[in-house]
Amino acid sequence: MAKLNVNPNRMELSKLKGRLAIATRGHKLLKDKQDELMRRFIELIKKNKKLREEVEKDLIASFKEFLMASAVMSPEMLEEAVVYPKESITLDIKKKNIMSVNVPVMNFVRKLEGDEGSIFPYGLAQTSSELDDAISTLYSIMPKLLELAEIEKTCQLMADEIMKTRRRVNALEYRTIPDLQETIKYIRMKLEENERGTITRLMKVKDIIQKEA
Amino acid sequence: MIYMFKIGVVGDKDSVLAFKALGVDVFPVYDGVEARRIVDTIAQQKYGIIFITEQIASLIPETIERYDRELIPAIILIPSNQGTLNIGMRRINENVENAIGSNIL
Numbered sequence: 001m002a003k004l005n006v007n008p009n010r011m012e013l014s015k016l017k018g019r020l021a022i023a024t025r026g027h028k029l030l031k032d033k034q035d036e037l038m039r040r041f042i043e044l045i046k047k048n049k050k051l052r053e054e055v056e057k058d059l060i061a062s063f064k065e066f067l068m069a070s071a072v073m074s075p076e077m078l079e080e081a082v083v084y085p086k087e088s089i090t091l092d093i094k095k096k097n098i099m100s101v102n103v104p105v106m107n108f109v110r111k112l113e114g115d116e117g118s119i120f121p122y123g124l125a126q127t128s129s130e131l132d133d134a135i136s137t138l139y140s141i142m143p144k145l146l147e148l149a150e151i152e153k154t155c156q157l158m159a160d161e162i163m164k165t166r167r168r169v170n171a172l173e174y175r176t177i178p179d180l181q182e183t184i185k186y187i188r189m190k191l192e193e194n195e196r197g198t199i200t201r202l203m204k205v206k207d208i209i210q211k212e213a
Numbered sequence: 214m215i216y217m218f219k220i221g222v223v224g225d226k227d228s229v230l231a232f233k234a235l236g237v238d239v240f241p242v243y244d245g246v247e248a249r250r251i252v253d254t255i256a257q258q259k260y261g262i263i264f265i266t267e268q269i270a271s272l273i274p275e276t277i278e279r280y281d282r283e284l285i286p287a288i289i290l291i292p293s294n295q296g297t298l299n300i301g302m303r304r305i306n307e308n309v310e311n312a313i314g315s316n317i318l
Contacts, residue, residue, distance in 0.1 A: 038312070038313065041312055041313075042313075042317070045305065045308065045309055048305055049302075049305055052301055052302060052305060053302075055291075056291075056292050056297050056301065056302075059291055059292055060292050060294075060296060060297065062231065063228060063231070063292070063293070063294035064294070066227075066230070066231040066294065067227070067294055070227065070230075078230070079230065081234075082230060082231070082233045082234040083233065085233060085234055085235060085236035085237075086236070087235060087236035088236040089220055089235065089236050089237055090217040090218065090219060090220075091217065091218035091219070091220060091261040091262060092217060092218070093218050093261050093285060095284065102284055103284075104261075104284055104285065104287065106261065106262070109217065110236075111236075120234070122234075134231055135231065135234045135235070138231050138232065138234075138235060139235060142235060145264070145289075145291070146220075146262070148289065149262045149264075149287050149289045150287070152287065152289055152305070153284075153287035153289075155305070155308055156281050156282075156287075156308060157282070157284070158312070159308040159309070159311050159312040160281070160282055160311075162311075162312040162313075163311050163312060166314075
């Protein structure tokens with residue numbers, strides 16, 4: 001705790017009082033913000049964790065299938081089969097504001113080109129059924145993967161904001177507000193002391209005048 | 214801001230080739246220098262999500278960290294065909310620790 005380096009006069013006192021009021025109010029608001037952010041964050045992060053576990057498991061399974069496919073097919077054939085995709089996925093990203101944190105909201109736009117029905121971009125004659133399995137598994141994971149992307153990004157951004165908010169709350173609570181309070185107290189004491197000094201001096205002066213009269 | 218963003222996948226070729234069939238842009242890389250260059254290049258373009266395999270991500274942690282605070286792109290780690298290294302999970306736990314102060318999960 002250190003008192004601020006100011007002159008002890010009424011002007012400073014009223015200025016500091018104003019600052020203290022603002023700091024207290026700011027602290028309260030930030031604290032509320034932190035609590036609410038924390039609540040949302042905990043909700044999201046649990047979902048995030050579960051989703052990631054699922055996605056990782058599914059992805060690994062799909063990669064295994066793909067590995068099998070690449071084992072039974074020649075690399076050139078495999079590449080040729082997938083090189084010209086039938087589908088294109090684009091993202092529509094909007095901003096959403098959660099407690100002043102801008103988080104992305106992602107919508108996925110899937111466009112199938114050509115005939116509907118088959119998701120495979122190749123003919124069935126020259127490719128193995130393992131490849132079909134791998135692609136169709138991956139295809140079914142995709143929505144989850146994209147959801148994971150959205151939630152994980154949101155969590156990252158929120159974690160960052162919570163950290164910042166916490167630092168601000170702590171700075172106000174343990175530094176700014178105590179400093180201001182101490183300084184205000186110091187100025188009050190000083191002013192009172194001055195006042196007492198003035199009164200004694202006046203009494204003394206009065207005594208001297210009465211003696212002379 | 215409504216604009217169509219693309220999705221990119223960065224990783225070793227065997228892992229990411231399958232994504233190609235789904236119409237996602239695939240960038241095969243093999244070492245850290247190349248990966249950093251690719252990630253930085255496509256982050257500048259209109260890529261909303263960049264999936265990157267953990268094997269490659271472990272080579273360029275600072276590059277990935279740099280995009281953590283940006284709204285776009287979201288860089289998401291995925292396991293590769295050699296299985297998971299648990300970096301993705303660890304990042305979630307780090308987020309929790311940073312935000313709350315202790316790991317409550």
